[in-house]
Amino acid sequence: MTRAELFVSCMVDLFRPRVGIAAVHVLERRGVELEFPAGQTCCGQFAYNAGHHREAAAMGRQLVRAFEGVGGSAAESIPVIALSGSCAAMVKHEIPELLERDALRRGRAPATATRWRQRAEAFGGRVVELSEWLDGHDAPAPSNGASSEPGAPGPLKVACHTGCHMRRLLGLTEPPLRVLRRAGVEPHELVDTDQCCGFGGSFGLIEPEISAAMTDAKLAQLATARGEGATCLVSADLGCLMQLGGRLTRSGDEFPTLHLAELVDLADQGQLTAAEIGRAARSQGGDA
């Protein structure tokens, strides 16, 4: 039994708990004994990117503490599986320096500040983004389900979008594609795939019109993919999905948007059909 801890992100927790539940099922099927440190709230990235580093550091410290609590000293070797590439990048690349700087700013002794950085680095070192983890581990036996609609001509096509932080800060462009292929679908990268979806954290709220114009450019490329048979849009970052999906539904378009965990969960169960995908996309989950 592999042990791991789940870092769901505040967005998944609050807005689409279904993603977390799907990830639990997917990981448990792969023999993972999961723990969920209940002290986790938010990585603080939104506040951090908005320039509010005091608030971001307070959230960052809580996240570090939450993941130190579970396994005691053994926790140091337990991977933390993150359901957001962007939050994983924040934890790995920004929080250590942020906590150190903030401690100094609050007048703490340099040794205390260094300690915060070290604790954050230890935590960050354990964090693995979900598709990276899945890419490095065997999928369950194929008897768990056929991965394509019966009678369908070839594998299901899905459009996919990789978030900017996952792509550029974590360097994870191939793992989600490999995971999707292994799940039996044909990932379809959009033209200009490396362009931002328009969310951008605080930017997307401060500049709704520029943000939406960027999203519309991405959706125009998605329209092309849809014309070529893509049945849904998949990403390993819920932030991008909420941006793209929220813009789609604003214009009355219910094209399904799914987190990678949800798609793999459907594939595991042999439910990769347009109907199941649509049903999954319409539900936030956790509303039983």
Next chain:
Amino acid sequence: MPGVLPPAGATWPERRRRALGDPTMRAAVAKSTRSLAEKKAAAYASYPPGEAMRAPAVAARRSALAHTDALLEEFTRQVEAHGGHVTRAAGPVDVGRYVLGIARRRGAQRVVKSKSMATEEVALNEQLEAAGLHVRETDLGEYIIQLAGERPAHILVPASHKTRQQIRALFDDEAERSKVTPPTGDATPELTAFARRQLREEFLGADIGITGGNFLIAETGTLVLITNEGNGRMTTSLPPVHIAVVGIDKVVATWDDLAGLLQQPPMSGTGQLLSTYTSFITGPRRSGELDGPEEFHVVLLDNGRHELLGTEYEDILTCIRCGACLNACPVFRTIGGQAYGSMYSGPIGVVLTPLLGGLDHAPELPKSACAMCYACRDACPMEIELPRHILALRRTEIDNSMEPTTMRLTFELWGRFWANPAGYRLTARLVRLGQWAFMQNGRLTRAPGLVGGWTATRDAPPVAKETFHEWWQRARPGSRT
């Protein structure tokens, strides 16, 4: 001393409105930025030495910053030894005073210029025109922009937001004013033929030629000019006086340092392995030489640069003005360069504008013109940490209380609640109680405060009836948490 930049002009909402409401410009920008980004990628892919030389080039630029003062002194000695003149300018006023001093002494009336961001920065054209001089931009893009009465919309390709039809209209008007034959059509050869004919007259009648400079080589006092049009050479050789206005950040120690650097601007800017013209200018015409000006002047412009040395922003001074970050930036691709209210647009503009012009100069840029996607960091051949600088500027603006009180309170309250698990879960419950008032068909379509920015253009899911935290408690009771 902090620098001074020309005012941003219209307010940010107005600049943004104009940009988003101009589909012609946006289509032109989207097309040209993508094309330039693709050419850059192709250039580095096809020519491995270009990539291999990049690291030494970055090192040369950074090491030059550590010795800027000494290198500038050496450069000055060398230029003077070759019969040229060097002056230091703290800001726009100094540049204007120096150039006008030369113009007065020589009785000069007509000035030709080749493309220069430094002179844009100090609004030199306006200063000279205010003193009654006739100034003509001779770079094709700059010429178009000057006729349009605009600022360059892109560091490298200043008129790339204009269509050929728009350019023809500008040339028609110019033909009318100067009573010459207008262009015969809007095909590129027809447009360039018109510009060439017009500019030829300007070169022949010019008293002073003004350029910028891509690099300064300290050991020999050499000015390096990288251009793609013959106008640069004509500006430096036809008029009797050549004045180069160059930022103090452009100095490198040696020709060896330059070797790795020289190809980076064309490769990153236009995807060329070398630009069409690379000029090395060391002093004025010497006796016995046939070409070159009688007088050669270099104005070393500070305008806030020196103050950045030794700060966390220092690497911004290694920028080679290739424009690669603009071409990569999704915000620039969406709104174009004019919206930035600065001659420096795109990611480099977001950082350089407040650093040179002060945080009050276009204070919206760091938070409003960046989606924090890191595309610029990957595009920059000099490995400037643009996103890190933008984050630092945002933080500084917050620390300086340059934000509405309601926004500050929102974040303070949010931080207080979300920094502990009980507070976090409480906010979920509270939002669930109140959100029904903002919902339509199961989605939030409007919202108060900060979140209202989201719902202005996108739907948002409501907080779920059962969060993941709550689900876990129910579905995995007794599991260690």
